[in-house]
Amino acid sequence: MSLRAQLDTEPDKGERRSASRRKLRLEVEGVSASTSQTQVVIHDLSEEGLLVESPIDLVAGELLEVVIPEAGTAQAEVAWSSGRFFGCKFTQSVSTAAVSAALLRSPSENQKAPNAEVVEKALIELEALSFAIRRVTKAVDQAIDRLNQKKD
Structure with missing residues (x-):
C-alpha cells in the first residue's frame, strides 16, 4: 500500500485538545461499520484523534x-461531521512515533494537493464554528x- 502525505505543525491557539495537532494530507484505507473499505484522507492528526475526509x-x-x-x-469514534469532513477521537491513543511516521511520509510543500486551499478554508470555517458553539x-x-437560581 502506498501512502502520500503532507504534514505541517499547527500553532497553539488556546487549543482545548490534549495533544498537539499536525496538519497533513495522508491518503489511507478506512473502514466503518456502515461501509466497506474506502480511501479516506487524513487532514489533521494527533495522538488523540484526527480530522478525516471521506x-x-x-x-x-x-x-x-x-x-x-x-x-x-x-480505531476512532466519529465525534462530529461537516459535509465530507469528520472529527474523530481514537479509542486508544496512537504513539508519537506513529504521528512522526506520518510526518516522514509527507511530500514536499511544492507537491501540495490541488484542493489544499479548499481544505484550509474548511478548517478555518470549522474553527470559527467551534468558537461560536462554545460561545452559545x-x-x-x-x-x-x-x-435555577430563580427556583431557589
Whole structure:
C-alpha cells in the first residue's frame, strides 16, 4: 500500500485538545461499520484523534478504522461531521512515533494537493464554528444557572 502525505505543525491557539495537532494530507484505507473499505484522507492528526475526509457519510458515534503508519489499524469514534469532513477521537491513543511516521511520509510543500486551499478554508470555517458553539454553549449554561437560581 502506498501512502502520500503532507504534514505541517499547527500553532497553539488556546487549543482545548490534549495533544498537539499536525496538519497533513495522508491518503489511507478506512473502514466503518456502515461501509466497506474506502480511501479516506487524513487532514489533521494527533495522538488523540484526527480530522478525516471521506466520500462516505459517517455519523457521530460510529467507529472508523484507519491505517496509520507505524500504528497499523487504529480505531476512532466519529465525534462530529461537516459535509465530507469528520472529527474523530481514537479509542486508544496512537504513539508519537506513529504521528512522526506520518510526518516522514509527507511530500514536499511544492507537491501540495490541488484542493489544499479548499481544505484550509474548511478548517478555518470549522474553527470559527467551534468558537461560536462554545460561545452559545456558555450563554445557554449561564441562562440555565439563572433559571435555577430563580427556583431557589
